[in-house]
Amino acid sequence: xxxxxxxxxxxxxxxxxxxxxxxxxxxxxxxxxxxxxxxxxxxxxxxxxxxxxxxxxxxxxxxxxxxxxxxxxxxxxxxxxxxxxxxxxxxxxxxxxxxxxxxxxxxxxxxxxxxxxxxxxxxxxxxxxxxxxxxxxxxxxxxxxxxxxxxxxxxxxxxxxxxxxxxxxxxxxxxxxxxxxxxxxxxxxxxxxxxxxxxxxxxxxxxxxxxxxxxxxxxxxxxxxxxxxxxxxxxxxxxxxxxxxxxxxxxxxxxxxxxxxxxxxxxxxxxxxxxxxxxxxxxxxxxxxxxxxxxxxxxxxxxxxxxxxxxxxxxxxxxxxxxxxxxxxxxxxxxxxxxxxxxxxxxxxxxxxxxxxxxxxxxxxxxxxxxxxxxxxxxxxxxxxxxxxxxx
Amino acid sequence: xxxxxxxxxxxxxxxxxxxxxxxxxxxxxxxxxxxxxxxxxxxxxxxxxxxxxxxxxxxxxxxxxxxxxxxxxxxxxxxxxxxxxxxxxxxxxxxxxxxxxxxxxxxxxxxxxxxxxxxxxxxxxxxxxxxxxxxxxxxxxxxxxxxxxxxxxxxxxxxxxxxxxxxxxxxxxxxxxxxxxxxxxxxxxxxxxxxxxxxxxxxxxxxxxxxxxxxxxxxxxxxxxxxxxxxxxxxxxxxxxxxxxxxxxxxxxxxxxxxxxxxxxxxxxxxxxxxxxxxxxxxxxxxxxxxxx
Numbered sequence: 001x002x003x004x005x006x007x008x009x010x011x012x013x014x015x016x017x018x019x020x021x022x023x024x025x026x027x028x029x030x031x032x033x034x035x036x037x038x039x040x041x042x043x044x045x046x047x048x049x050x051x052x053x054x055x056x057x058x059x060x061x062x063x064x065x066x067x068x069x070x071x072x073x074x075x076x077x078x079x080x081x082x083x084x085x086x087x088x089x090x091x092x093x094x095x096x097x098x099x100x101x102x103x104x105x106x107x108x109x110x111x112x113x114x115x116x117x118x119x120x121x122x123x124x125x126x127x128x129x130x131x132x133x134x135x136x137x138x139x140x141x142x143x144x145x146x147x148x149x150x151x152x153x154x155x156x157x158x159x160x161x162x163x164x165x166x167x168x169x170x171x172x173x174x175x176x177x178x179x180x181x182x183x184x185x186x187x188x189x190x191x192x193x194x195x196x197x198x199x200x201x202x203x204x205x206x207x208x209x210x211x212x213x214x215x216x217x218x219x220x221x222x223x224x225x226x227x228x229x230x231x232x233x234x235x236x237x238x239x240x241x242x243x244x245x246x247x248x249x250x251x252x253x254x255x256x257x258x259x260x261x262x263x264x265x266x267x268x269x270x271x272x273x274x275x276x277x278x279x280x281x282x283x284x285x286x287x288x289x290x291x292x293x294x295x296x297x298x299x300x301x302x303x304x305x306x307x308x309x310x311x312x313x314x315x316x317x318x319x320x321x322x323x324x325x326x327x328x329x330x331x332x333x334x335x336x337x338x339x340x341x342x343x344x345x346x347x348x349x350x351x352x353x354x355x356x357x358x359x360x361x362x363x364x365x366x367x368x369x370x371x372x373x374x375x376x377x378x379x380x381x382x383x384x385x386x387x388x389x390x391x392x
Numbered sequence: 393x394x395x396x397x398x399x400x401x402x403x404x405x406x407x408x409x410x411x412x413x414x415x416x417x418x419x420x421x422x423x424x425x426x427x428x429x430x431x432x433x434x435x436x437x438x439x440x441x442x443x444x445x446x447x448x449x450x451x452x453x454x455x456x457x458x459x460x461x462x463x464x465x466x467x468x469x470x471x472x473x474x475x476x477x478x479x480x481x482x483x484x485x486x487x488x489x490x491x492x493x494x495x496x497x498x499x500x501x502x503x504x505x506x507x508x509x510x511x512x513x514x515x516x517x518x519x520x521x522x523x524x525x526x527x528x529x530x531x532x533x534x535x536x537x538x539x540x541x542x543x544x545x546x547x548x549x550x551x552x553x554x555x556x557x558x559x560x561x562x563x564x565x566x567x568x569x570x571x572x573x574x575x576x577x578x579x580x581x582x583x584x585x586x587x588x589x590x591x592x593x594x595x596x597x598x599x600x601x602x603x604x605x606x607x608x609x610x611x612x613x614x615x616x617x618x619x620x621x622x623x624x625x626x627x628x629x630x631x632x633x634x635x636x637x638x639x640x641x642x643x644x645x646x647x648x649x650x651x652x653x654x655x656x657x658x659x660x661x662x663x664x665x666x667x668x669x670x671x672x673x674x675x676x677x678x679x680x681x682x683x684x685x
Contacts, residue, residue, distance in 0.1 A: 099483070153665075170658075292491055332503055335499045
């Protein structure tokens with residue numbers, strides 16, 4: 001009979017959360033560091049353009065967090081970004097770079113706008129889910145196409161999704177421009193206003209905060225559960241980590257990436273919908289750039305649902321603060337895109353350093369050596385330990 | 393009457409294709425050396441802005457063009473630093489360059505000229521007749537030059553080696569990083585000149601996001617042309633023809649849906665990368681570093 005002591009449940013439980021937090025800390029810190037670097041670099045750009053960065057950033061901060069309305073506005077701006085960022089994360093976990101979030105959001109917004117402009121007199125609890133479903137289906141299809149194309153033909157998703165973005169814009173422009181369609185208003189380049197029963201209800205009087213934020217947070221929990229607590233999520237993560245290992249384990253790569261892209265597009269479609277039937281009350285046919293911002297959200301959130309929520313809030317704060325910055329400090333709000341670019345650049349650079357360090361540590365451990373951080377950072381080559389003296 | 397429209401349609405096609413050819417030849421060089429280049433769109437925008445800014449402050453469009461070349465080289469250098477030296481994900485870095493191009497140019501437009509959306513008008517590059525400017529023949533000259541460089545010169549063949557099998561290139565002593573840097577910087581310069589073509593060649597001012605996806609269409613032309621210079625030019629001409637046709641459909645009374653024509657480049661590229669028409673063969677080492685498997 002085996003008498004080996006088993007690790008007690010209590011012991012494991014006590015250690016796990018702590019080690020988890022400690023393990024996540026460098027990631028969180030490096031994301032924050034990336035944002036700090038981006039703000040610094042953005043400050044240099046502002047200074048070079050002949051303005052003073054500090055008051056600009058103060059205005060940015062006030063616009064994002066200074067008071068009830070500012071915070072509500074930050075949440076409003078964060079809503080589509082969280083959904084889009086979750087979409088990016090799901091695709092990334094499967095090893096795909098979904099640059100087509102923009103097109104998926106456009107079609108999601110368009111279909112939600114059309115469904116919400118239609119007025120058959122349905123009650124809220126039927127009509128609103130219907131509008132959201134329309135957006136999810138539209139976005140899902142637009143995500144599934146590049147997924148299935150990659151699975152069947154190997155066509156690179158970055159190229160196909162870029163093309164699908166422009167096709168989505170075309171579809172949107174064509175539909176919105178139709179004079180014979182009662183659901184659209186070509187002169188305004190928008191759909192007709194959403195009926196009340198198909199709009200996301202307002203959460204806070206005197207602000208623009210709508211129920212979309214609840215949808216986004218719910219989606220984050222669902223995505224987390226799906227990725228880390230279901231077989232489907234396990235398959236997605238396995239495929240993303242190693243296509244070969246997944247095949248060896250009997251996981252169908254093609255089916256998994258196609259479904260992951262479907263889910264990714266679905267989430268992005270909902271992201272487009274919350275802006276249309278939550279914020280604006282109708283869908284406007286303009287290039288929003290939300291899809292590109294969502295990519296940054298996914299990258300900064302490290303493709304982790306919780307991280308994506310945090311990153312979404314951060315970028316929501318940037319977007320809402322930028323309006324104040326423009327009005328009070330006279331800094332064009334397009335600086336936000338510059339900041340976004342800097343965030344992406346520093347995140348990708350930091351990720352490389354982290355990977356490098358990790359592999360150095362693993363190499364030293366594998367060779368039975370102690371990891372000397374100072375020597376590593378000084379760039380000294382790894383030296384094998386001298387062989388133990390032979391005793392005869 | 394018909395011949396008038398034919399000439400107008402022909403020149404409009406050439407005019408629409410030229411900026412695409414500039415950016416496509418840049419993208420082709422970069423991808424042939426193994427660096428995936430979705431940054432073209434951002435680099436084109438930077439060039440379009442730099443050309444107008446340079447012209448505005450100096451009064452000469454040729455100085456503007458020179459500024460665009462310098463800015464394009466700088467943009468290419470940043471992209472190369474990330475994708476070659478730092479070995480960051482090339483698509484992530486490319487996305488950042490696109491956003492940087494969009495953000496910097498629209499931000500600076502408002503900060504420099506105090507109005508959102510567009511710059512004041514500036515002087516244009518001289519024309520050579522029929523609304524074509526001096527850069528147009530340069531674009532078409534670039535095609536044989538690119539072909540000659542890639543297939544007939546030693547450095548060009550080395551560039552291809554870097555793109556097809558970086559480990560092997562490294563093993564025979566080719567400095568893969570150096571060649572990739574050179575090609576990515578060249579792509580920055582060419583895309584930037586393509587942008588300048590739009591802002592101080594075709595038009596005479598900068599407007600926010602004026603490239604409107606032409607960088608991505610140029611990338612599509614590279615892929616549709618299967619990474620071959622002449623074929624990429626053909627694709628650029630086809631896409632340019634689609635753009636030009638938009639404005640002539642009504643005048644010619646052609647029974648073609650305008651929306652389908654506008655969507656044509658995207659649809660064709662989508663079909664091309666799936667290999668349904670013919671096999672699409674990107675450089676084998678695209679996106680891979682020299683020291684990984």
